[in-house]
Amino acid sequence: MNQIRIMVVDDHTLFRRGLISLLEAMPEFDVVGEAANGQDALPMLENLRPDVILLDINMPVLDGLQTLTAIRHANVDQKVLMLTISQNDDDLLTAIVAGANGYVLKNTEPDLLRNTIRQVFAGNSVLAPEITGKVFQALRHTQADRARGLLSEREVEVLKCLARGQTTLQIAKVLFISENTVKTHIRHILEKMEVSNRAEAVARAAQLDMI
Numbered sequence: 001m002n003q004i005r006i007m008v009v010d011d012h013t014l015f016r017r018g019l020i021s022l023l024e025a026m027p028e029f030d031v032v033g034e035a036a037n038g039q040d041a042l043p044m045l046e047n048l049r050p051d052v053i054l055l056d057i058n059m060p061v062l063d064g065l066q067t068l069t070a071i072r073h074a075n076v077d078q079k080v081l082m083l084t085i086s087q088n089d090d091d092l093l094t095a096i097v098a099g100a101n102g103y104v105l106k107n108t109e110p111d112l113l114r115n116t117i118r119q120v121f122a123g124n125s126v127l128a129p130e131i132t133g134k135v136f137q138a139l140r141h142t143q144a145d146r147a148r149g150l151l152s153e154r155e156v157e158v159l160k161c162l163a164r165g166q167t168t169l170q171i172a173k174v175l176f177i178s179e180n181t182v183k184t185h186i187r188h189i190l191e192k193m194e195v196s197n198r199a200e201a202v203a204r205a206a207q208l209d210m211i
Contacts, residue, residue, distance in 0.1 A: 003027075003028055003029060003030035004028055004029050004030065004051050004052060004117065004118070004121050005030050005032045005048070005049065005050045005051045005052070006023060006029050006030065006031050006032065006050055006051070006052050006053075006054060006117070007031070007032060007033040007034065007035070007041065007044070007045070007048060007050035007052075007053045007054070008020055008023075008031060008033075008034045008035075008054045009034070009035045009036075009037070009038065009041045009053060009054065009055045009056060009059070009064070009067065010034075010036070010054070010055075010056040010059070010083070011036045011037055011056065011058075011059040011060060012056075013036070015106070016034055016036070019054070019083075020034060022110055026114055028118070029117070032048045032049075032050050033048040033050065036059070037059045037060055037061040037062050037063075037067075038055075038059065038061070038062030038063065038064065038066055038067025038070065039061045039062040040061075041053075041067060042062075042067065042070055042071070045071070045076060045078065049078075050078060051078065051079060051121055052078070052079045052080075052081055052117055052120055052121050053071070053078055053079070053080045053081070054081050054083045054117075055067060055068060055080055055081065055082055055083065055100075056082075056083060056084050057082060057084040057086045057091055057095070058084065058085075058086060064082060064084065064095075065091065065094050065095060065098060068080055068082070068095060068098045068099065068100055069098050071099075072098060072099040079101045079102075079120045079121060079123075080099070080100050080101055080102075081100070081101060081102040081103075081104065081116065081117060081120050081126075082095050082100050082102065082103045082104070083104055083105075083106060083108075083113075084103075084105065084106060085105060085106050085107075087105070087130070087131055087134060089134060092131060092134060101120045101124075101125055101126070102116055102119070102120045102125060102126035102127065103126075103127050103128060103131060104116055104126065104127075104128040105128050105130060105131070108128060150192045150193070151189065151192060151193075152188075154175070154185060155185050155188060155189050155192075156210070157175060158171060158175070158182060158185040158186060158189065159189055159201060159202070159205055159210070159211060160211050161174060161175070162186070162189075162198050162201065162202050163202045163205065163206070163211045168182045168183060168186075186198065186201075189201055193205070
């Protein structure tokens, strides 16, 4: 079986050397290079041609997210597995959007890391179990912010009234506007949220934590 060629990029020397020793003890892996930051790593990629890059996020000079972006802009067809202590929502989403093939934490058990590298090499996307929920929650918040940005302040007020089960007449009285104006707002809400009726709009808003 051909070995999976790996490069380790991490600024903590003890962790990096320990990880390399761990990987070298696994016969399916061949550690072809190491670097302490992205600036050192990028010039090495063309010659070393690793299959999988294990990339930390918090590094000096050129951090992991900047390095990942540079790799993808260069159209280098190498798998990148973020291996980090960061569970920050921004780091998670930025890494995923930038093209990371996986995201796992440094406290991952050796056998799980071994399997994750294999999965990433095979073309699968892998997230650590500890952060999967955080990713989905962060995506929901992003969707909610985007949805809020589509609706005007008045439309959000009308949507909240709908969530309370108020009728068109009741909403008109509460907001001191005409029933026709309420109906217009509701029509715009349905169009912007891409739903068919008031119940769907309320359900969608609740799902996105908008109300």
